[in-house]
Amino acid sequence: MTEKATPSPEAIKAWARLMRVSRQLVESAEDALKASGLPPLAWYDVLHELAEAGEGGLRPFQLIERTLFAQYNISRLLARLEADGLVEKLPVADDGRGQTIRITAKGRETRRRMWAVYGRSIAELVGARLSPEELNTLSALLGRLRHPPAGD
Amino acid sequence: MTEKATPSPEAIKAWARLMRVSRQLVESAEDALKASGLPPLAWYDVLHELAEAGEGGLRPFQLIERTLFAQYNISRLLARLEADGLVEKLPVADDGRGQTIRITAKGRETRRRMWAVYGRSIAELVGARLSPEELNTLSALLGRLRHPPAGD
């Protein structure tokens, strides 16, 4: 057996840092959005995926794959986005169970305004604290912690 | 001005990785605890701090500083822990507003059983994927993203 039941001190420290820092960063970014009267990060994640998907839109289950949100979570998040007019739900021709979600013009505009704030947070919290080389090192190390591990 | 409104591609990628990986890891660890019929990570965080604090215990506001939980969150979490007999609340001699939280024997035992599962998750998810040197590099880079930045 190659598994270890007890983690090394190095692993514990890296884990602890990862937990703490990620929570801090999320909180900072959320605070910045809130302070600007904008929706929470979760909305950005979905709007971002939909904006990248273009006119074809995405099925809810595709959003689940891309964002890691739970199924019920996406279902309700999309309901809120639709209620706000940021996305629209279209029937799918060849699958009566499903629907296609497409971002609206208002949704694109909201995403743009969110990015103005969110992007600034990223620049300040991460971009300003590590050099490009260090950022690449960090990305590579984090990539190896993914499931499945990232190639680049 | 030295601030940048738009983050570099390297910063965006590192941020995205950090967000995604930390969510995945938390989810994996939570799932493992759940599968063993154990309480969620938040409980571990508090029990851990209280166990380290020893017999003297900690004031709720100290737990807030150490764990990043919101005040109302700690207040209710402690109520649940107390209801489960994992901590006890003691009056403070020189401050009638406050209380001291102390971990109980049952609390220590629960923490021990949680660590058996949580520690294994850390070992598998992080310890087994990066070398000790790489883990140190990761810790150092993450430390620079903290507020305030870590010295070590």
Place this chain on the structure above:
DNA sequence: TCTATATAGATGCAATTGCATTTATTGTCA
């Protein structure tokens, strides 16, 4: 074709979180 199984998505209900406010006590200073 008919039935069983799998997939897509929604939803009822309980638990938790977030926000704002409240209660109680302590500290400050005119």
Place this chain on the structure above:
DNA sequence: TGACAATAAATGCAATTGCATCTATATAGA
């Protein structure tokens, strides 16, 4: 001292999350 600001912790209420289940449609196999 007495009024006022600050701190510690709890809580009412709305929003969100988690869990389990449900509905509807699609697919596979006898």
